[in-house]
Amino acid sequence: MRKISLFVLPLILFAGLAIFLFQGLFSNPREHESTLLNKPVPSFVLPDLMNTDLTYTTEVFVGNVTLLNVWGVWCVTCAVEIPFLEQLKNEGKHIVGLYYDQDIDPDFGIKTVERVQQEVEQKLGQLGDPYAYNIFDVKRDLSLDLGVTGAPETFLIDKQGKVRLHHIGDINPRVWQNKFESVYQELIAE
Template identity: 60%
Template sequence: MSKNLRFALPVILFVVMIVFLGFGLFSDPRERDSMALGKPLPPFELPDLYDSNRIYTPQDLTGDVTILNVWGVWCVTCAVELPYLTALREQYGVKFVGLYYDQDLDPDFGTKTLARVRNEVTSMLNRLGNPYQYQIFDVVRDYSLDLGVTGAPEHFLIDRKGHIRLHHIGDINERVWTHKIKPVYDQLIAENNSAVINE
């Protein structure tokens, strides 16, 4: 190895490391792209939170524009966004479906009963607003993992064919709705209305 290369190699490695760390330092982890973006919803068969006999599949999330909201009563940010989501449903007819999971049903976290989960959910929604048409119960969080969910709340904007068109990590507030979600939502609603007219 030449003398110049021995001196240059550590400098090159240092510059590469600085660039790599710089990207990590100045990137927003909430803006990462979902691997599910642009793809159909992964397959699932999951019960309704309140009626274990009612089983949902991806087919239930087709035919309309829907926002699938991953949430739980243990999530403080989820509680903060509930009134705003409820206002979007009431004022603009936005269709929200909850994908609910509870950490305390996992034996590693606790021993909460399903009845207690249902009572806690009902109590929170009665206090803060209920934006959901229905709640899919992600019993052991497998489906959240299939979607690439890292926490809650997370939101998946789904078109009428059941494809994920937008993924948002964090709460939906007025700023996020106006600048990030509403433009895509309005486009999908226009596509949906056009498809209905042409059918």
């Protein structure tokens, strides 16, 4: 009896440890559940990137299933992602950009809006423009309220303006297939 337990106990401990570590191989340390899931998008009043006289509030999400894509011209992965987003747009998906600039210091802004617009126009001219419009997160406040950690990140927002999915990192065909497709179809059907 003693001998068996001396053999089995370490084996069980080892198996447990092995399973724990094996799972760790496939977990993404950057991924953590969004606290906003199934909650409405936090309120905001922000200008349109290209026409700053135009302002948006959470109202803009009502009645449409929206992909809110956080991006910036300075973000390398965003440039990789944009052609695929354009493909999604051509399939009829409603994609809105949440634009924020790295070089604008909220306390001592050093970059003019015109300069930002120019850069964006140039970038989207090269890569294609998947966005219905871009919300300009001037002081990155909405990003902070949304729990954005960097760019690119994408939120799937339902017709009531609630966040249903928060993806950190780029969207590519694999991510779309595994993570977005089924939820998106569900939301469209709602």
